[in-house]
Amino acid sequence: MTTAALLVLADGRFPAGTHAHSGGAEAAVRAGRIVDSATLADFCRGRLHTSGLVASGLAAAAAGGHNPRDLDEAADARTPSPALRRTSRKLGRQLMRAGRAVWPSAALDDLAQACPGGAHEPVVLGLLALSAGLSPLDAAHAAAYESVSVPTTAAVRLLGLDPFEASAVLARLAPSINKIAEGGTQAARSGIDALPAAAAPLLEITAEDHATWPVRLFAS
């Protein structure tokens, strides 16, 4: 019934600021770890199974009615890198702005008031999904998909990658995206302490380094 709302939310053109972020792809391209569509697929698979899974769980929990303030703390605990925490809160604040204009709700207003500097993006995403009448699984799907669509879009710009090949990378990841979303949703049913905490140390380390670059195309 609400599938179309999920398409609106997960659309890369949804104006929530992600276009200026690469999800770690810019650092990986510079380091020579992403050079073509095959290495992009490897990078995306790693991101999906770590930060993508964590984001899925958080988003599903927020959409399932768990306390967003508690979830925000849980997101902090699962994000060791200060640079990635800043990025997540910045994107959360921008998503909040777009979300309150698109699917306004008292729950979004409350969280905006409680976290004026921005709550973590997956938490805002889950709450926004709830405001849009979407399910926890829908929210998890949006979070999991974003974890790979952001670096893929960035790689197209950074490498001049064939856009058809890049979309094929995402299409081939679809079964994994589904599994991650289901896993995150299942964990969220067992409560905040059961949420996934998969770590990607290299993403954390390169994010800290990237944040210090004087010349870069993407904000993260």
Next chain:
Amino acid sequence: MHLDPPAPFPHRHTHSAQPAGAEPALRNGGLRALRVGLGGPVGSGKTATVAALCRALREEFSLAVVTNDIYTREDAAFLLRAAVLPPERIAAVETGACPHTAIRDDISANLEAVEDLEHAAASSGGLDLILVESGGDNLTATFSKGLVDAQIFVIDVAAGDDIPRKGGPGITTADLLVVNKTDLAPHVGSDLAAMARDAEAQRGSRPVAFTSIKAEDGVSPIADWTRARLAAWKQETVAL
């Protein structure tokens, strides 16, 4: 240069990440700052125009600037070095290799910067005017009405006198078209009269300023236009 009659401002609403009531205290009895976008191709003189506008208007009005660099913070750094405004009045937005996206399709980062500047200035009386400078882009780049209230498009004679004829959304729809570096016209073989004719054909009665920003008082037509917009903006709000 001729000026338009004061135009209405249909887009006074703003999408905030803050709950209603938590917005920063606004200057002039609830009036937020007028937001003016400056766009145009790379090297046409956008940053020089912003710097000159700040120098011309900073004694009369409370100002702030948002810059959108494509891949550095050079424009913001230039404005800081030139000390046209205090550092807390200048914010830099990163645009993810797509400067037009950040000013048109997804304005969230720019709105955030604008909101932060208004917030920071609230305790010292608020802001009258926020200049939003786009990263150097192409002739199709325009600002979203959700981000700015009026826009200036800056081109220069050295890039070719056929640019006004080619048109494009920036040339045809900007509230003010600035044709910069007129002093170079004889050296690069640009025909200013033809540029003026073409601009009028594209823009009708919308104003065009031919100037050389770096010359003494070169910014004055743009500063005068901005003053008129600010006056209209304030009048409009009093009428509401």
